[in-house]
């Protein structure tokens with residue numbers, strides 16, 4: 001039988017645990033929340049999901065941060081429709097977290113401090129030539145040219161969180177910014 005995590009029994013403690021796990025994802029490269037799936041919607045209405053690295057998690061403001069290439073398709077999606085979703089499955093704690101957010105695309109002077117903290121190897125991810133998603137003749141017919149002008153921070157203002165805990169009894173709760181993060185149990 002699956003262990004019950006005591007924090008899953010209360011709406012507030014479950015909410016706190018969600019943020020604790022998100023913060024751990026930022027700090028610990030082996031934590032499940034290190035690699036959420038970020039979903040956007042294309043201008044044509046097609047959902048697109050991809051793995052990203054969670055770079056920031058602020059429980060007080062309920063804001064998350066992800067770094068990306070300004071020329072990537074996800075940025076194009078978010079310019080048209082800023083709504084995004086994030087998904088994390090934490091197998092160790094039997095916790096699924098689904099997040100609805102509104103993304104702000106930050107570049108230039110607004111992200112200069114973030115860029116200064118990006119280590120050299122990671123900078124390779126921002127500024128590929130040709131831009132991400134461009135058809136190329138050969139698998140390696142591209143170059144990595146780190147370029148601060150291609151560096152974007154996606155600031156995700158969390159609007160709602162849906163948490164599912166698969167203990168001996170399944171529990172599901174929804175939290176919204178609108179209600180000041182007061183939880184509501186849902187039938188799982």
Ligand SMILES: Cc1cc2nc3c(=O)[nH]c(=O)nc-3n(C[C@H](O)[C@H](O)[C@H](O)COP(=O)(O)O)c2cc1C
Nearest residue numbers: 035050051052053067068069072073074075132133
């Ligand atoms: C483990 C892993 C981590 C990744 N982290 C990021 C990331 O932090 N930011 C990012 O833009 N892409 C990241 N990627 C690449 C994306 O999944 C995706 O392939 C790329 O951003 C292009 O997506 P798009 O064309 O939908 O914009 C990561 C991929 C993997 C497999």
